[in-house]
Structures are given as structure tokens and as C-alpha cells.
Amino acid sequence: MSKKIELLVGAFLFAGIAAILMLGLKVADSQLGGSSESYKLVAKFSNIGGLKVRSSVKVGGVVVGRVASISLDEDFAPKVVMEIDTNFNQFPDSSSVAILTSGLLGEQFVGLTPGFVDEETEILADGDLIEDTRSAMVLEDLIGQFLYGNSED
Amino acid sequence: MLINTIQNLGRSGLSTIAGLGRAGAMLFGALKPSGRGFKLLPLLIKQLYVVGVQSLIIIVVSGLFIGMVLSLQGYTILVGYGAEQSLGQMVSLSLLRELGPVVSALLFAGRAGSALTAEIGLMKATEQLSSLEMMAIDPLHQIVAPRFWAGIISLPLLASIFSAVGIIGGHLVGVDWLGVDSGAFWSVMQSSVEWQEDIVNGGIKSIIFAIVVTWIALHKGYDAVPTSEGISKATTSTVVQSSLAILGVDFVLTAVMFG
Structure with a gap:
């Protein structure tokens, strides 16, 4: 028993x-x-829209990393730190990042577009800043511009 | 008339506070080191069987059905927005954050809490507790402590079994019956559920519920009026008070964790 x-x-x-x-x-x-090895890249935007910590970082739709932290730097510009998988460590410093939206109302993610490579470009390493950024499209701003633009005519 | 009302109010207030004091003293007496340590382990295993294993069937069956119902209800709403892919997220988050800890604690209060109260109350009525004391065995260590620890160990495990079975039930209805894509079901779930935010917080909830339910059940039994009527009253008030306590504590915890 x-x-x-x-x-x-x-x-x-x-x-x-x-x-x-x-x-x-x-x-x-x-x-x-501990998750797989990663390195950090930093990008500054003027507006991050609805981007959140742990949002994905994608290259052509393939997830290569996640947003590690979001903060404001000393000029009050949103600073986004991304953790990129070390399997993808060959991005030149001419690459650009943009904040995109999946679908019309879907969640926002960081789209990374690898840039050109010539003698002057270097490979992005841990802690590097990506210069070329495009901010999130804010629907309210777009509507505002549209209305304002029409009333000008 | 008015004086009587105030007297009654004061009396019930004082007896509530005295009851709280007895409950605290009982818990303290049960948890202070007895010097017998591992000799009490067989008692704990016996209680784990009574409190945990015997509650397993009701937990598994209700978890399965609650997952299936969530999936069915969620599907009919989400399909209107063309968002039925998010079914896995809806089912898993509602189970992990709320329904798993809360419903399993309610079932636990009904299934195991009432049994604990009735058992200890009857022990008191048949003077088994007094005879233990006569043999220089502290009933708080021998009777109360193993049941308390068994409740604390069992309920978090039962709650996670509940959530896991519920998610399987949701998968059964959503994917196998209603035809949501299986890959989307899991991947949307995986991208939205966080270990720390959802699973650990749910676990903390169910540990706190376990303390509340077991404590109330043991105190009601230990404090019962040793008559058949007193035991039946104590059992009823165990179920009522621990259910209310679970729902109240759940609101506070949810406000702190997710608010």
C-alpha cells in the first residue's frame, strides 16, 4: 500500500x-x-511608433534578432539597442534600418536592409551605431499631412 | 436595540480578530522547526497523495474542457476579424495568466480544502488531537505541517498541469476540429508568451493561492466546534471563504503583476 x-x-x-x-x-x-550568441547594434530614430522591447529585427522577412532595449539619449532621440544573432554578422556599415509594420494594423518590427559593400565600408561589430535610419510611420501624422496638403491647394 | 446591534458588531469584530490570531499562531506553531525534520517525510508523502494525486483527475478533466470551450468561444469571435490565427495566443495567455491558477485553486479548495477541514475537525471531535498531545506529540507538527506543505507543493503543480492540458484541449478543438493552421497556432503562441511575464507570474499566483487555501482549510478544521454541526459549518466556510479569498487576492495580484 x-x-x-x-x-x-x-x-x-x-x-x-x-x-x-x-x-x-x-x-x-x-x-x-542562455540563448544563442548575439551582438548588439544601436540605432537612433526620431520616432519609434509602437516598437516594443523584444520586437523582432528582420532582414527581408527573416528574423535575425530582437530589440533588447529602448531608451532616450541625451538629445531626446529614441535609441534602440538590437541584439543580432552572431550567425548574421556580415552587415556592412552602409546598412539601413527602418521601423515597419506587418500588415495594416499588425505589430511593428525593425527592418534591416543590408547596404552596398566597397573598399570604404566596414562590417558592423558589437555596439556599432547604424547611421541610416527611417522612423515609424505614424498614421495620425499621415492623416494630418494629407488633410493639411489638401487644404493648401 | 441600537446598543444590541453595536454589541453584536463589536463581538463579531473581536472574534474575527481573535480567529486571525489563532490562525497565525497555528501556522507559526506548525512551521517552526520541530527537530524531527526528515522523520516527517513519510507523512508528507501520504498527504501529497491525498491532496495532490487525488485532485489530479478533476484538474485534468476540467482543464481539458475549459481549454476546449475557450478555443471554441475564441474562434467564433476571432473569425469575425479574420484573426483566427491568434487563437493559440488567446487560449494560452488566458490559461496561464488567469484561468489556470484561479480555477485550479477554486477546484482545489472544493476538492482538497474541504476534505482537510472535515478530517482535522473530526480528529478534534474524536479527541485524537488531544491524545496526540498526551503522548507528547505536537499535533501541529504531526497533523498540520505535512498537510500545509503538501498543499503548497501540490497546487502549483496542479495549476501547471491544468494550463498544459487546457492548451492541449484548445489545440484539439481549434486545430483538429475547426481547422486553424497548427503552425500558426503554436508560433503565434510562442511569440506572445513570455517565460518571466506569464508563466512565472502564474506560478507565483498559484503558490500564493496555495498558502491562502491550505491555511484557511487547516485553520477552519483546527478551530472547528467539535460537534457534527460545527464540522459541517467549518467545511462550508472553508469553501466559501477560500473561494472569496482566491478571487480577491487574484485581483490584487493581477493589478500588481499586469496592471
């Missing part, structure tokens, strides 16, 4: 831990033991 109870309690604890593992690995998709 006591043996059976021990067995059942063990199975119960095991099932509980298995459920936690399933939630962690399958549902939240968190990597155990």
Missing part, C-alpha cells in the same frame, strides 16, 4: 514538472541555458 502511494506521488510530481517544462519549452519557446 505504502509503496503504491509513493509510486503515485512520484508520478504526480513527475507529471507536474513535465507540465512546467512543456509550458516553458513548447508554449513560451524559451531557450534553456
Whole structure:
């Protein structure tokens, strides 16, 4: 009797831990033991729209990294730090980033466009600043411009 | 007339405070080191069986059905916006953040809490607790402490089993029956669920619910009037008070964690 109870309690604890593992690995998709190697790139925008920490960074639709932090620098310009997977470490410093929206009302992400390569370009390394940025399109501003532009005519 | 009302109010207020004091003293007495340490482990395993294993079936079945219902309801609403891909996100976030911890704590209060109260109340009525004291065994260590720890260990595990089974149930209805794309179901879920934000916070919730429910159940049993009527009253008030406490504490915790 006591043996059976021990067995059942063990199975119960095991099932509980298995459920936690399933939630962690399958549902939240968190990597155990530190995620894969990454390096940081910095970009300054004039407006980041609805970009959030952990929004994805994409090159041609392929996720290469995530937004690590968003802060204001000393000139009150939004500063976005991105963590890029080290598998993708060959971006020249002529690359540009833009804040894009997936779909009409979807979530916002950082689109990275690799630039040209010639003798003067260097490869972006950890902590480098990407100069060429394009800010988020804010729908209200667009509507405002549209209305203002029409009334000028 | 007025004096009587005020007297009654004062009496019930004082007895509430005294009850709180007895509950605190009971918990303190049960948790202070007994010097017997690991000798109490077999008692804990027995209680894990009673409190945890025997609650498993009701948790699994209700988790499955709640996941299935969430999926069905969510689908009919989301499909109107063409957003049925987000079904996995809806099902998993509502289970992990709210329904998993709260519903499993409510079921736990009904299934295990009432049994704990009735058992300890009957022990008191049949003077088993007094006989333990006569044998120089502290009933708080022998009876209350193993049940308390068993509740604290069991409920978070039960809540995570509830959420996991619920998500499987949601997958069953959403993907296998209603035809949401399986890849989209999982990938939207994975990109929106965060380990720290959702799963750990849900776990903290269910640990706090476990403390609340087990404490109320043990106190009500230990403090019951040792008659058959007193035990039935104590069992009822265990279920009522711990359910209300769960919902109230849940509001506060949600406001702190996600507000």
C-alpha cells in the first residue's frame, strides 16, 4: 500500500514538472541555458511608433534578432539597442534600418536592409551605431499631412 | 436595540480578530522547526497523495474542457476579424495568466480544502488531537505541517498541469476540429508568451493561492466546534471563504503583476 502511494506521488510530481517544462519549452519557446550568441547594434530614430522591447529585427522577412532595449539619449532621440544573432554578422556599415509594420494594423518590427559593400565600408561589430535610419510611420501624422496638403491647394 | 446591534458588531469584530490570531499562531506553531525534520517525510508523502494525486483527475478533466470551450468561444469571435490565427495566443495567455491558477485553486479548495477541514475537525471531535498531545506529540507538527506543505507543493503543480492540458484541449478543438493552421497556432503562441511575464507570474499566483487555501482549510478544521454541526459549518466556510479569498487576492495580484 505504502509503496503504491509513493509510486503515485512520484508520478504526480513527475507529471507536474513535465507540465512546467512543456509550458516553458513548447508554449513560451524559451531557450534553456542562455540563448544563442548575439551582438548588439544601436540605432537612433526620431520616432519609434509602437516598437516594443523584444520586437523582432528582420532582414527581408527573416528574423535575425530582437530589440533588447529602448531608451532616450541625451538629445531626446529614441535609441534602440538590437541584439543580432552572431550567425548574421556580415552587415556592412552602409546598412539601413527602418521601423515597419506587418500588415495594416499588425505589430511593428525593425527592418534591416543590408547596404552596398566597397573598399570604404566596414562590417558592423558589437555596439556599432547604424547611421541610416527611417522612423515609424505614424498614421495620425499621415492623416494630418494629407488633410493639411489638401487644404493648401 | 441600537446598543444590541453595536454589541453584536463589536463581538463579531473581536472574534474575527481573535480567529486571525489563532490562525497565525497555528501556522507559526506548525512551521517552526520541530527537530524531527526528515522523520516527517513519510507523512508528507501520504498527504501529497491525498491532496495532490487525488485532485489530479478533476484538474485534468476540467482543464481539458475549459481549454476546449475557450478555443471554441475564441474562434467564433476571432473569425469575425479574420484573426483566427491568434487563437493559440488567446487560449494560452488566458490559461496561464488567469484561468489556470484561479480555477485550479477554486477546484482545489472544493476538492482538497474541504476534505482537510472535515478530517482535522473530526480528529478534534474524536479527541485524537488531544491524545496526540498526551503522548507528547505536537499535533501541529504531526497533523498540520505535512498537510500545509503538501498543499503548497501540490497546487502549483496542479495549476501547471491544468494550463498544459487546457492548451492541449484548445489545440484539439481549434486545430483538429475547426481547422486553424497548427503552425500558426503554436508560433503565434510562442511569440506572445513570455517565460518571466506569464508563466512565472502564474506560478507565483498559484503558490500564493496555495498558502491562502491550505491555511484557511487547516485553520477552519483546527478551530472547528467539535460537534457534527460545527464540522459541517467549518467545511462550508472553508469553501466559501477560500473561494472569496482566491478571487480577491487574484485581483490584487493581477493589478500588481499586469496592471
